[in-house]
Amino acid sequence: MKEFVLIFRLDDPGHMKPSPEQMQERMNWLAGIAAQNKLADKGNTLSVTSGRTVKPGNIVTDGPYTEIKEFISGYIVVKTDTIEEAVELAKGNPIFKLGGNIEVREVIKRD
Amino acid sequence: MSEKSASHTDLLPHLFRLEYTKMTAVLCRHFGLQHIEIAEDIASETFLKAMESWGVNGVPENPAAWLYAVAKNKTKDYLRRQQLFENQVKGALKTPASQDAPEVRFTPEIIQDSQLAMIFAVCNPCNPAEAQICLALQILCGFSITEMADAFLAKTETIKKRLLRAREKLRQDHFEIGELQESAIAERLPTVLRTIYLLFNEGYFSASGSQLIRKDLCAEALRLAHLLSENPLTNTTEANALLALMCYQSSRLEAREDEAGETILFEEQDRDLWSQELIDKGNQYLVNACAGNAVSKYHLEAGIAYWHTTPVATKKWEHILQLYNQLILLEYSPMMALNRTFAYAQVYGPERGIAEAEKLQLTTHSAYHALLAYLWISIDLTKAISYYQQAIQLTKSATEKKTLQRELDKLYTP
Incomplete structure (x- = not known):
């Protein structure tokens, strides 16, 4: 069984405050993965307001934005046999309704 | 004479x-x-x-x-x-120490303190869960080996061996049973609650063993949890949540089987047979349980059990699904996954329920097929029948076989 991190990206900070219905949808999606026993870590939400980017030469900028206006809003870790399976799980997430996207990356474990 | x-x-x-x-x-x-x-x-x-x-x-x-x-x-x-x-x-x-050994006394306080100490001694994480339950039944509840074998559908030899090993491990662990220290209590309370919870579930859910003994298991689990609630050190919000859960579940003990000992499904139960007294007690404990901010699995399960005691309220299943969503994130089990999917289907309808259920792929579990059978009834009767047949084939419990067969027979009568 491999582990994959699903990284959620949004471009509108307003979407960080979901409505109760959106919250319910997200929870249904997450619990649905847990119900398949494929959730390795329920992850966390990453704050948009409390964020800094540190750059070479002691330059610190406000916010999580690097080059484009997109920011990482959170992550979870799933456990599946293949990356295709992890992608299938990601497809059910309601983030796409908000124009967001999900990056799927295999975890390379340190020894 | x-x-x-x-x-x-x-x-x-x-x-x-x-x-x-x-x-x-x-x-x-x-x-x-x-x-x-x-x-x-x-x-x-x-x-x-x-x-x-x-x-x-x-x-x-x-x-x-x-x-x-x-x-x-x-x-x-x-x-x-x-x-x-x-x-x-x-x-x-x-020269021997000639002072007299202190006399043993049996006052109500001493009995209560000793029982509490004994609970903490027996629920020792050095033993696997099933051994802890056997030990608890023997030492804390006075069950005989035959009764335990009956409750678990196991050979008496198996139970004997399990107890022997468990007792040996207890002896090696040198747990002090004298005065209960606050830190030792805090450290071991989760194991104690878990053992009581499993003891109750064994009585409430296991489809094996005689009905009489299983009711005893439930009553004993309640008695032990009551002991915890009577001592300020162990009267935690989690203990209260567990008590609430067990009271709600117990309130339906009389309603869930008919005179022939056959299971009556939840929807068909006579609600007048539910014990209002136990539901009220459950409410009381649930209020106590919500005194802090901690949310344990007992809180969530008690919440679900609470909603089941309410008459068909609006949004009842939405609340239940939310609680199951949180529960499954805390701890996965196949039964939990199936129960969550049932709640999901109640909220979003059988089609979406089937899609959600099929993802689980718990094909070796009879309950998985029974759930799919139930969800297919309103859509495709042939599929429902075939799933019921698989469920019947897979279950090892005679009571469950009967219940499933009865549900299947209903599908043939117009």
Whole structure:
């Protein structure tokens, strides 16, 4: 069984405050993965307001934005046999309704 | 004469359960946990004497007091014998400590403290869960090996071996049963709650074993949890949540089977048979449980059980699904996944429920096929029938087979 991190990206900070219905949808999606026993870590939400980017030469900028206006809003870790399976799980997430996207990356474990 | 003997043979098994465990708990605290056999011997001899004496002389006015008086004397005798032995063997070498051993006493407070200490001694994480449950049943609840074998549908030899190993591990662990320390309690309380929870579930959900014994398991789990709630150190919000859960579930014990001992499904239960008293108690404990911010799995399960006691309220299943969503994130189990999917289907309808269920792929579980069968009924009867047939084939429990067969038969009658 491999582990994959699903990284959620949004471009509108307003979407960080979901409505109760959106919250319910997200929870249904997450619990649905847990119900398949494929959730390795329920992850966390990453704050948009409390964020800094540190750059070479002691330059610190406000916010999580690097080059484009997109920011990482959170992550979870799933456990599946293949990356295709992890992608299938990601497809059910309601983030796409908000124009967001999900990056799927295999975890390379340190020894 | 025959009337007299009938009354004492009726009374003894009841008293045995109730008093034997109290007696051993107090004696164990007296002698130390490593000498649990001495405590059990004295308690057993006491009951043996009761059987002989009550058969001839009739049952005394206060049977419990009679038993404690005999146990007290037997303990004195034991200590005297032991001291004599110590003196004779070792007396030649050194002067024996001649002070009298403190007398064993059986006041209500001492009994209660000892029982609590015993719970914490028995629920030791050094033993696997199933061994802890057996130990709890034997030492805390006074169950016989035959009764346990009956409850778990296991051979008596298996139970005996399990108990032997578990007791040996307890002995090696040197748990102090004397005064309960706050830190030791905090550390071990989760294991204690877990054991009580499993004990209750074994009685409530296991499809095996006689109905009578299973009701006893539920009652014993409630009794042990009550003991926890009576001591400020163990009266935590989690303990209250567990009590609430068990009260809600127990409120339906009478309604969920018919006179022939067959299971009545939730939707078909006669709600007048639900115990309002236990539901009220559950509400009380749930209020206590919500005093802090902690949300344990017991809180979530008690929440679900609470919603089940309410009449068909709006959004009832939405609330239940939300609670299941949180539960499954805390801890995965196939049963939990299936229950969550059932709630999901209640909220979003059978089509989406089927899609969600099929993702689980729990094809070796009879309950998985039973769930799919239930969800297919309104969509495709042939599929529903075929899923019921698979569920019936997979279950090992006779009661469950009957229930599923009854549901299947309903599909054939127009």
